[in-house]
Amino acid sequence: MAMSTVRLPQGELEKALAARPKHVFIAGASRGIGEATARLLGEERNYRLTLAARSYNRCLGVAMDIGTERANGLRMDLLDERSIDEAVVSAESRFGPIDVLILNAGINLPTAVDDLSVTARNAFKQVLYINVIGTFYLAQLVAQHMPQNGRILFVGSVMARMGGAGSAGYVASKHAILGLVRTMAHELGPRGIRVNAINPGWVDTQMANEVLTRMATERGVTLQQQTSEMLSGQPIKRMAKPQEVASYLKFLMGPGGDCVTGQGIDLSCGSVMI
Numbered sequence: 001m002a003m004s005t006v007r008l009p010q011g012e013l014e015k016a017l018a019a020r021p022k023h024v025f026i027a028g029a030s031r032g033i034g035e036a037t038a039r040l041l042g043e044e045r046n047y048r049l050t051l052a053a054r055s056y057n058r059c060l061g062v063a064m065d066i067g068t069e070r071a072n073g074l075r076m077d078l079l080d081e082r083s084i085d086e087a088v089v090s091a092e093s094r095f096g097p098i099d100v101l102i103l104n105a106g107i108n109l110p111t112a113v114d115d116l117s118v119t120a121r122n123a124f125k126q127v128l129y130i131n132v133i134g135t136f137y138l139a140q141l142v143a144q145h146m147p148q149n150g151r152i153l154f155v156g157s158v159m160a161r162m163g164g165a166g167s168a169g170y171v172a173s174k175h176a177i178l179g180l181v182r183t184m185a186h187e188l189g190p191r192g193i194r195v196n197a198i199n200p201g202w203v204d205t206q207m208a209n210e211v212l213t214r215m216a217t218e219r220g221v222t223l224q225q226q227t228s229e230m231l232s233g234q235p236i237k238r239m240a241k242p243q244e245v246a247s248y249l250k251f252l253m254g255p256g257g258d259c260v261t262g263q264g265i266d267l268s269c270g271s272v273m274i
């Protein structure tokens, strides 16, 4: 049978692409900031959401709460290139090209300078692999088909602005993200793609809880003491809520982000002022 091609008049393809719901891929959507972002975007009907992490069941649970016609859960492990390949193919075949990529997945393991144990060296590699190498590979794959006016949003950290004893791997990974943001903004800007990072300070999630518990144990103080000491130097003396980070990501996805690219934007209750 002969195939015929329908040609849209000039500009119509762009209009059709702009009118369709936006496809947002969230890496690390199983809990914390990623889950909060999925739920915030899920309140509106004009998004199609791919929710990816290692915990497939949790991603699927969030997708089911939102509605499976608008959200899909996927298993993806940033340590495994094949699973990243499969996640992108599966996301694009379900909801089309990805308009917004939120690179939120990350880990923070102890990596002290004076710890030469195999465990600590492996932890350093794992943090760099997940937070930087796997994350960059995912961004490269998605950028290939990302339409004009697309957005790539990293969730970095204020640790990109300073050092942190005991966390060489995590600190190095978050510095590296700013390098990626600036480089990708240059390369992808001519295609209309904006690339930025949000740099949160303390955010009330499992990760913050684990890090603060580790610090409290090392110092022999309670978690409450450790937490209030950490927050005492901030002008706003509390942790951010995951929903507050989600709101900022959503802002950057909209017209408010149109002329912003190559930036690391601190969201830290004032713990960092640059």
Ligand SMILES: NC(=O)c1ccc[n+]([C@@H]2O[C@H](COP(=O)([O-])OP(=O)(O)OC[C@H]3O[C@@H](n4cnc5c(N)ncnc54)[C@H](OP(=O)(O)O)[C@@H]3O)[C@@H](O)[C@H]2O)c1
Residues within 6 Å of the ligand: 027, 028, 029, 030, 031, 032, 033, 034, 052, 053, 054, 055, 056, 076, 077, 078, 079, 104, 105, 106, 107, 130, 155, 156, 157, 158, 199, 200, 201, 202, 203, 204, 205, 206, 207, 208
């Ligand atoms: N909480 C804070 O105080 C804080 C401060 C600054 C920056 N951040 C950054 O914010 C981002 C989100 O952190 P969070 O606080 O929401 O932490 P979280 O609750 O621990 O969530 C981390 C997310 O990353 C996913 N993830 C971890 N390893 C992965 C892997 N190998 N492949 C795919 N996904 C993986 C986790 O899902 P699975 O375990 O299911 O894979 C989870 O969805 C991170 O990049 C973190 O560095 C957090």
